[in-house]
Amino acid sequence: MAEEEGGSGEEEWEPEPEAVRVPEMDYVFKIVVVGDSGVGKTQVLGRFARDEFYFDSKSTIGVEFQTRTLTINRKSIKAQIWDTAGQERYRAVTSAYYRGALGAMLVYDITKRQSFDHVARWLEELRAHADNSIVVMLLGNKADLATTRRAVAREDAIEFAEEQGLFFSETSALSGENVESAFLMLLEEIHRVVSRKALERCGEDAKNGASTLKGTNLSVLSEGSMMETSAMKKGSSCGTCLVHVVLDTPLTL
Numbered sequence: 116m117a118e119e120e121g122g123s124g125e126e127e128w129e130p131e132p133e134a135v136r137v138p139e140m141d142y143v144f145k146i147v148v149v150g151d152s153g154v155g156k157t158q159v160l161g162r163f164a165r166d167e168f169y170f171d172s173k174s175t176i177g178v179e180f181q182t183r184t185l186t187i188n189r190k191s192i193k194a195q196i197w198d199t200a201g202q203e204r205y206r207a208v209t210s211a212y213y214r215g216a217l218g219a220m221l222v223y224d225i226t227k228r229q230s231f232d233h234v235a236r237w238l239e240e241l242r243a244h245a246d247n248s249i250v251v252m253l254l255g256n257k258a259d260l261a262t263t264r265r266a267v268a269r270e271d272a273i274e275f276a277e278e279q280g281l282f283f284s285e286t287s288a289l290s291g292e293n294v295e296s297a298f299l300m301l302l303e304e305i306h307r308v309v310s311r312k313a314l315e316r317c318g319e320d321a322k323n324g325a326s327t328l329k330g331t332n333l334s335v336l337s338e339g340s341m342m343e344t345s346a347m348k349k350g351s352s353c354g355t356c357l358v359h360v361v362l363d364t365p366l367t368l
């Protein structure tokens with residue numbers, strides 16, 4: 116089911132335009148991974164995208180992305196996940212990294228208190244550069260070391276996540292524990308958000324007398340970040356779009 120690919124973002128910053136032209140794809144969701152150096156961002160991503168883990172992983176330099184395609188709520192969704200260096204000196208221009216992102220994994224290491232103390236700073240950066248409807252999940256990684264080396268109480272992280280309106284999970288890239296479920300939860304929430312936005316937009320178009328969306332991209336949050344190809348293919352009218360979205364997600368209107 117999973118389609119995997121990767122790339123170096125050093126010369127290519129934007130979500131690859133090719134991705135949105137794949138005919139069977141319903142959505143492309145860009146997700147960014149942030150957090151201190153060494154917390155396991157690259158390994159968490161490697162576990163999700165390719166089911167791989169490396170003990171001797173090197174610090175990321177610049178920006179890279181990997182993708183995985185999966186089906187959520189009967190929609191084919193390509194998760195395009197961007198990984199950058201936690202080390203300041205290797206970090207790339209931040210606004211370009213965050214542009215078009217619909218979701219973020221904010222990772223800390225449960226064995227390193229400092230990495231949790233820095234989470235607030237990472238969140239500020241996200242809020243400064245990303246779209247304000249970005250869905251953020253806090254990940255306490257290295258949960259396999261919880262019994263011997265835990266330095267951040269689960270309750271502290273839950274409290275912070277609740278205060279800040281974040282999703283939360285403890286993961287282990289090493290064992291794979293919760294990695295899949297965390298990404299699925301994030302992707303499902305993104306799908307809910309974009310479906311709701313599409314619905315609102317349809318409503319606005321209907322109010323403004325627009326009769327059709329034929330030939331237009333339903334780029335809901337920002338250009339390149341989401342594309343409803345099925346709606347394009349069918350040349351759907353707003354009415355169709357409404358039906359499509361309502362059937363697709365349990366929204367309260």
Ligand SMILES: Nc1nc2c(ncn2[C@@H]2O[C@H](COP(=O)(O)OP(=O)(O)OP(=O)(O)O)[C@@H](O)[C@H]2O)c(=O)[nH]1
Pocket residue numbers: 150151152153154155156157158159169170171172173174175176199200201202256257258259260286287288289290
């Ligand atoms: N025990 C354990 N080690 C992990 C886990 N995830 C990552 N590591 C190890 O932690 C180290 C750092 O992992 P990376 O994924 O490279 O960390 P990063 O956050 O990408 O670091 P930067 O690229 O420098 O920002 C590596 O030695 C990994 O093998 C985990 O879940 N459990």
Ligand SMILES: [Mg+2]
Pocket residue numbers: 156157158173174175198199200201
């Ligand atoms: Mg890395």
